[in-house]
Amino acid sequence: MIHHFSTRKGRSLGVVALSQSQAVAIQDAVDAARRDRPDLDECFSEDRLDGFFVKNLETVQGDERDVMIMSVGYGPDADGRFSMNFGPMNKADGWRRLNVTATRARYRVEVVASFDPGEIRETSSRSLRHFHRYLRYAQSGPSVLSLGTVDTDAQPESPFEESVLATLRGWGYEVQPQVGVAGYRIDLGIRHPQLPGMYALGVECDGAMYHSSKAARDRDRLREGVLRGLGWELHRIWSTDWYRDRTGAEKRLRDAVERAVALRTVAHRVRSSTPAVPSAQDVTEPNGTSASSQPSRPRNEPPLTTRPGGPSRRQPAARPSADIRAGSGASARRNMVDAPRVPSDTEPRPTVTFPVTALASASWQRVSNELEQIQQDLRQPVVVDPSADPRVRADNRRTREKRREQLEARALHLRGFLATVPSAARTAGGPLVAPGRLVGLLFEGADTVEEYEITSQSPASPDTQTLSPFTELGAALLWREAGRSVEYTDGSGTRRTVRIRHVRD
Numbered sequence: 134m135i136h137h138f139s140t141r142k143g144r145s146l147g148v149v150a151l152s153q154s155q156a157v158a159i160q161d162a163v164d165a166a167r168r169d170r171p172d173l174d175e176c177f178s179e180d181r182l183d184g185f186f187v188k189n190l191e192t193v194q195g196d197e198r199d200v201m202i203m204s205v206g207y208g209p210d211a212d213g214r215f216s217m218n219f220g221p222m223n224k225a226d227g228w229r230r231l232n233v234t235a236t237r238a239r240y241r242v243e244v245v246a247s248f249d250p251g252e253i254r255e256t257s258s259r260s261l262r263h264f265h266r267y268l269r270y271a272q273s274g275p276s277v278l279s280l281g282t283v284d285t286d287a288q289p290e291s292p293f294e295e296s297v298l299a300t301l302r303g304w305g306y307e308v309q310p311q312v313g314v315a316g317y318r319i320d321l322g323i324r325h326p327q328l329p330g331m332y333a334l335g336v337e338c339d340g341a342m343y344h345s346s347k348a349a350r351d352r353d354r355l356r357e358g359v360l361r362g363l364g365w366e367l368h369r370i371w372s373t374d375w376y377r378d379r380t381g382a383e384k385r386l387r388d389a390v391e392r393a394v395a396l397r398t399v400a401h402r403v404r405s406s407t408p409a410v411p412s413a414q415d416v417t418e419p420n421g422t423s424a425s426s427q428p429s430r431p432r433n434e435p436p437l438t439t440r441p442g443g444p445s446r447r448q449p450a451a452r453p454s455a456d457i458r459a460g461s462g463a464s465a466r467r468n469m470v471d472a473p474r475v476p477s478d479t480e481p482r483p484t485v486t487f488p489v490t491a492l493a494s495a496s497w498q499r500v501s502n503e504l505e506q507i508q509q510d511l512r513q514p515v516v517v518d519p520s521a522d523p524r525v526r527a528d529n530r531r532t533r534e535k536r537r538e539q540l541e542a543r544a545l546h547l548r549g550f551l552a553t554v555p556s557a558a559r560t561a562g563g564p565l566v567a568p569g570r571l572v573g574l575l576f577e578g579a580d581t582v583e584e585y586e587i588t589s590q591s592p593a594s595p596d597t598q599t600l601s602p603f604t605e606l607g608a609a610l611l612w613r614e615a616g617r618s619v620e621y622t623d624g625s626g627t628r629r630t631v632r633i634r635h636v637r638d
Contacts, residue, residue, distance in 0.1 A: 134185075135166050137200060138176040145183040146176075147198035149190060149234050151220045155206040156189040163187065190221050190230050193237060201238035205268075208247040215252055219264060227260030231267060244271045251331035265330060287311035293372045294320055294338045300383060301336070306390065319365070323390055325397050334393035336386070337369040366393045366608075371628070385620065392612060399487075399549055487554055488612050489562030493638035496569035497556035499586060499593045503569075504547045506590035507540050539603050543589050564615035564636045571597070572610060573635040582634045587611070606631065 137146050150156040167177060178184040186196065209215045217223075221230050235242060250268035253261070287310045289295045294310065298321060301308045305326075312322035312335065321336040368389035374382045492500070515533070518526045550568050566572050566587070573582045585600040586592045587607050592599050600607045606621040613619055615636045623629050 134163055134202070135170055135173065137202075138173045139170075141200065142176070144199040144240070146185055146200050146202070147193070147196060147237065148187040148202045148204060149193050149237065150187065150204045151190050151206050151222065153189045153191075155204060156187050159204060160187045190234060194233055197237055197239060199239045200241045200243065201234070202243045202245060203234055205244065205246040209252075215248070217254065217256070217261070219261070222260055222264045223258065224260065227258075228263040231260070231264055235267065242271075244268065249328065251325065251328035253330040255330065269330075289320070291338070293375065296375065297321060297336060297338055297370060297386070300386070301390070304387065304390075319367075323393075325394060327398065331397065333366070333397050334390055335365045335367045337367060338375075339369055339371055366396070368393075369622070395612075396546070399546065487550060487562075487567070488565050489554060489560055489567045491557035491559075491561040492554050492567065492569060493558065493560045494556045496560065496567070496571075496638040497551070497554075499569035499588070500547055500551055502593050503588045503590045504544060504551065507544045507547070510590075511537065511540055511544070540589065543602060560638055566610045566613050566615075566633065566636055568611075569638075571637050572600075572633060573637075575632045575634050577630050 134146060134148065137144070148156075148159055150159055163177075167173065176185065179186075183198070186198075188196065205219070207219045219227075221227055224230075246268065250265060250272055253265045253268070256262060256265075289298050289310050298308055298310060301321065301323060307324040307326075309322040309324065309332075310320065312319040312332070319335040320338045322332045323334045323336065325331045325333040368386060370382060370386060518529050520526050520529065547568060560567070560570070568587070571584055571586055573584045575582050583598060586594075586597045587600045587602050587610060589602055600610075602608060602611070604621075606619070609619050609621055610633070613633055615633050618630050618632045620628060620630050
């Protein structure tokens with residue numbers, strides 16, 4: 134609240150808590166904070182239409198303010214157990230109360246929560262499903278809306294899928310068949326073991342007959358591009374491989390699942406230990422105004438979400454939105470930085486583990502250089518699109534948004550890596566492909582080894598070839614050992630194999 138009135142003077146503010154006891158605790162904390170800021174007393178007026186208030190969910194009906202803060206209040210107990218108790222949200226009409234709360238803001242909603250939405254398990258309660266989806270929307274933006282309602286009774290559509298499903302469940306994973314996303318279907322969605330509300334990997338079970346035509350391959354590339362753009366990690370299994378080389382296909386599947394789970398876990402833990410960053414509407418635009426001061430459709434914008442110690446997901450500056458602001462109880466910790474950065478030696482390091490425990494200084498510097506370039510890229514203001522065709526502008530905007538999401542995710546991963554893996558004289562962990570290391574690849578049909586730096590930015594050396602981490606091959610190479618072969622799909626839709634000949638610093 135203090136941050137709001139210090140940076141957004143002229144914008145009215147209201148706070149909604151999910152229970153009366155939470156509302157009282159927040160009001161007490163506000164009263165204590167105001168004693169140190171008497172210059173803001175006029176902002177805390179009790180005007181009926183535009184004055185500041187703290188209310189519980191039951192009494193906020195009819196009130197409207199420029200900015201609303203929703204305090205979830207509920208979460209894991211002292212022993213880390215998550216009871217899924219969200220007070221009035223657990224009731225049959227809880228979704229109506231959520232709707233009231235989410236539509237009280239003219240310009241912006243901020244959600245304060247002490248947990249990641251992915252920690253909420255699937256439930257048959259309509260109200261909790263809506264609440265879970267709203268928190269995911271607040272955290273990640275519109276891409277979450279592409280995920281359709283889960284049909285818990287959905288079944289595999291072929292004996293091949295049934296066989297893969299049985300294997301995954303035999304390994305102990307919770308698997309949902311036929312997950313609907315953006316009008317498509319993912320054959321098998323594997324839930325994250327520690328974050329049951331989140332999918333770690335999507336598995337595609339492809340038959341050779343369907344994919345034998347060029348039209349089908351073109352459709353499949355488009356489909357895969359859409360799904361990866363929405364944040365899905367995908368692994369494809371060919372039926373011929375499954376039945377002819379079952380052992381090899383199962384090993385590749387297990388490796389893909391374990392890698393996807395590990396990457397999601399790293400991102401979640403780093404998010405939990407990273408200070409909040411300002412949303413796009415807090416960043417000054419080239420004309421000197423802030424995005425939140427621009428006209429908007431106040432009730433159709435995604436909320437901004439953070440969690441204690443976690444970064445906010447930044448939405449494009451052209452569309453004001455809200456976010457889950459990081460906070461511990463009533464007080465939110467805010468660091469006015471523009472993008473993830475390399476932490477100082479005095480900052481606490483997140484409890485995340487990687488296959489390598491130390492990285493040679495040359496490779497560590499490459500990672501640091503990439504992270505610095507990403508930060509600079511994310512700080513660049515959005516330029517006006519000169520195209521006169523609205524369809525072209527819409528395509529360009531989607532491309533920019535996808536690129537930004539990829540860079541934010543990459544920065545999050547690299548920041549956690551640098552905060553956990555120290556620079557050393559030599560890399561500890563064996564000849565594994567890791568961020569910053571150079572990898573020598575022998576492509577199928579070639580007789581010479583090509584060396585690459587896997588990076589999203591310009592390489593440290595102008596003579597080095599680069600491979601994007603956002604490609605299927607770039608993602609598949611991570612944490613693989615020298616001497617291993619990796620399968621991937623090239624630009625023509627053909628399945629290829631590449632061998633890792635060496636990994637060096």
